[in-house]
Amino acid sequence: MRIPLVSLGLGLSLMVTSGLRAQESVDARLSALEAAMANQEGSNDFRVFWKDGLHFETADKSVTLKMGGRIMWDTTWFGEDDNWKAISKPDGSGPVGAVPNGTEFRRARFYTSGTMGKHVFFKLQIEFAGGSAAKSPLFADAYIGLKHVPGVQLLKFGRFKEYMGLEELTSSRYITFMERSVTSSLLPARQSGVGAEWLSESKRLLIESGVFMTTNNNGRAQADGNGAFTARVAGQPFWESKTNFIHMAGSISYRNSSVDGYRFRNDLHQDPSLGATQASDGTLIYGMELAWNKGPLSLQGEYVGKEITGATSVADSSLKSFYVQGSWFLTAGDGRSYKQAYAVFNRVKPRSPLAFGGDNSGMGAWELALRYDWLDTTDGAFASTAGGIVNYNITTGVNWYWNNNARVMFNYVYSSLDPQGLGGNSGKMNALGVRFQIDWYAPTDREFAPCSKARVPSLRGDGGLWSPEIARPDSQDGEPGFTTKIHAGIESEGLCLPSACAGSRP
Numbered sequence: 001m002r003i004p005l006v007s008l009g010l011g012l013s014l015m016v017t018s019g020l021r022a023q024e025s026v027d028a029r030l031s032a033l034e035a036a037m038a039n040q041e042g043s044n045d046f047r048v049f050w051k052d053g054l055h056f057e058t059a060d061k062s063v064t065l066k067m068g069g070r071i072m073w074d075t076t077w078f079g080e081d082d083n084w085k086a087i088s089k090p091d092g093s094g095p096v097g098a099v100p101n102g103t104e105f106r107r108a109r110f111y112t113s114g115t116m117g118k119h120v121f122f123k124l125q126i127e128f129a130g131g132s133a134a135k136s137p138l139f140a141d142a143y144i145g146l147k148h149v150p151g152v153q154l155l156k157f158g159r160f161k162e163y164m165g166l167e168e169l170t171s172s173r174y175i176t177f178m179e180r181s182v183t184s185s186l187l188p189a190r191q192s193g194v195g196a197e198w199l200s201e202s203k204r205l206l207i208e209s210g211v212f213m214t215t216n217n218n219g220r221a222q223a224d225g226n227g228a229f230t231a232r233v234a235g236q237p238f239w240e241s242k243t244n245f246i247h248m249a250g251s252i253s254y255r256n257s258s259v260d261g262y263r264f265r266n267d268l269h270q271d272p273s274l275g276a277t278q279a280s281d282g283t284l285i286y287g288m289e290l291a292w293n294k295g296p297l298s299l300q301g302e303y304v305g306k307e308i309t310g311a312t313s314v315a316d317s318s319l320k321s322f323y324v325q326g327s328w329f330l331t332a333g334d335g336r337s338y339k340q341a342y343a344v345f346n347r348v349k350p351r352s353p354l355a356f357g358g359d360n361s362g363m364g365a366w367e368l369a370l371r372y373d374w375l376d377t378t379d380g381a382f383a384s385t386a387g388g389i390v391n392y393n394i395t396t397g398v399n400w401y402w403n404n405n406a407r408v409m410f411n412y413v414y415s416s417l418d419p420q421g422l423g424g425n426s427g428k429m430n431a432l433g434v435r436f437q438i439d440w441y442a443p444t445d446r447e448f449a450p451c452s453k454a455r456v457p458s459l460r461g462d463g464g465l466w467s468p469e470i471a472r473p474d475s476q477d478g479e480p481g482f483t484t485k486i487h488a489g490i491e492s493e494g495l496c497l498p499s500a501c502a503g504s505r506p
Helices: 005-042 082-086 182-186
Strands: 046-050 054-058 063-080 102-116 120-127 138-149 153-161 190-199 205-213 227-241 244-255 259-264 274-294 297-310 317-329 337-339 344-346 365-376 390-401 406-418 427-440 459-461 464-471 481-486 491-495
Touching: 082 427, 102 138, 182 259, 182 297, 182 317, 182 365, 259 297
Parallel strands: none
Antiparallel strands: 046 054, 054 063, 063 102, 063 427, 102 120, 120 138, 138 153, 153 190, 190 205, 205 227, 227 244, 244 274, 259 274, 274 297, 297 317, 317 365, 337 344, 365 390, 390 406, 406 427, 459 464, 464 481, 481 491
């Protein structure tokens, strides 16, 4: 059978026309899908992703929510001589006595933080490892704030750490030893108040100040004459990168309190807390910080002085403390990290996370550390009492970082306690501590300027429709990055132009 050429041509023409119409239909549908995705910028739907913690945010990022926590489980062993056991406690309540071995959850915290619109942010962190039913749970942090405030840039209202001390302000997730040094016994730590923060455009100068009221562990206080003003200025006179820098800072706090003093532990938390107080007409605390970091090597130290003005017929007292420490990473490419936006140390990220067997096996990161800290309270009202002591500790540490979020810490502490106020022989103690730690903790947003966003035209690929967008994640190293949104909702992270978020505080 023969098919007329006219009929054949007509059939081919119809097929081509139909194909073109089908392609136009596909193109139209793709364009409509692109437009629908673009219109989702203002929707209230949340996207969910993981970056050291769980993140939720709307498409236009007008509302963000972060959730995380930390677990630190400690086991400690103590051995003290007879002189140590016989020393009177600084508050005069009896001898120090023997220190039993023990185990505890040092910290068990859950938190949530986020933003509501362009300016409002918040954080709530609850501590469940208070040591007893009467003390737990506690408010570790509970505050709201405003960012992008003209002049001061950022304001905070509620309970948070006062602006004093490099070691004190560095998160317990990132400190080199299981416990902070005895220097922290003279610092105020968390209290309730109002804070203002300003960061220079270069991020190399940070000024923080606030007014506070001394409260209990749940942020409650009701007393006259219980205020404080605290300020800190921190910067990096030399800065090459987050692993190669010099940090310097100074802080000061004036406190109007009727009672003041000190309280410390010998570098492991299950060692009993020792301390003493005196009647006061006001206290001045001042501190100095210095740190140097270059690749795997790190050195840091602080000095803190506390000048207590005695109440009527009570002597003034001058308390002082310092520490010096150093650490060295044995594994190639690993080292401590620094966060300019807070002027504190930050998360260690092993180059080769722990993995067993196969081509991708890794041993994690290994760090050796040594610290000497010293406390002297033998002055003024404490000079001739049980409160007048000289304490020093030598702590050695080995830290094994399994990955970005988990580590094991081994600390050996040699302590000396000299009761110079009452006289007598100094006591010695040896202690060993082990900690298993994990945290899932997304950095809290502390932007100081609006973050610009660079849009990239959407593309059609073999796998469907996808549209990269450049935006700043809350990375602890302050480097901008991007999130690639794919049609199925899968997300991947990568690098982007450094100029995408200039002026933002990570």
